[in-house]
Amino acid sequence: MGKVFFKKGNYIYIGSAKGCLETRLRRHLKKDKKSFWHIDYLLKNRRTQISKIWVIFKSIECETADVFNEEHTCEIVKKGFGSSDCKCVTHLFYIKNKEKTKNILEKIGFSRRTESGSYNNF
Numbered sequence: 494m495g496k497v498f499f500k501k502g503n504y505i506y507i508g509s510a511k512g513c514l515e516t517r518l519r520r521h522l523k524k525d526k527k528s529f530w531h532i533d534y535l536l537k538n539r540r541t542q543i544s545k546i547w548v549i550f551k552s553i554e555c556e557t558a559d560v561f562n563e564e565h566t567c568e569i570v571k572k573g574f575g576s577s578d579c580k581c582v583t584h585l586f587y588i589k590n591k592e593k594t595k596n597i598l599e600k601i602g603f604s605r606r607t608e609s610g611s612y613n614n615f
Contacts, residue, residue, distance in 0.1 A: 497571045499535070503544070503588040505561065506532055506575060509554040518546060518606070531575045531585075546606040547598050557601060558584045564597065566590035 508530075510517035520526060521536060522543060528534050535541055549557075558581045561567045567586035575584030588594050 497535075497574065499538075499570065500587070503591055504535075504570065505567065505586050505588055505594060506535075507554055507558045507561065507584040507586075508532060508575060509552060511552075514548065531577070535585075547603040548606050549601065549603045551602075553601070554584070555579050555581050558582075560597060560601065561586045561594075564593075566593040566597070 508517075521532065524537075524539075526533065528537060536543070558576065562569070562582050566589050568589060569583050570585045570587050572583055576582065
């Protein structure tokens with residue numbers, strides 16, 4: 494993948510857990526882990542924070558990435574990031590408009606995961 498420059502701001506990463514959501518989320522929230530997926534390298538940076546986790550209980554990872562690829566509220570960070578196992582351009586986007594991004598996720602059917610592990614539907 495090479496080096497990737499991340500400007501200060503908010504990003505959205507579109508991923509899937511393929512049936513083991515809680516285990517995958519716990520792994521991503523840990524700072525001490527072996528880097529395996531592209532997102533692990535981003536999360537390894539001490540300045541990186543996960544502020545919100547959005548979930549949907551159906552497998553639409555690529556369809557969601559395609560929506561953000563077409564949106565003018567986001568921009569592609571690095572082609573191939575998080576999408577080495579599919580034909581998507583990327584699964585990581587820089588967010589230029591947080592409110593519009595939130596509205597898109599809600600319209601698709603995503604819920605926000607709270608710190609207690611429950612899910613809020615809007």
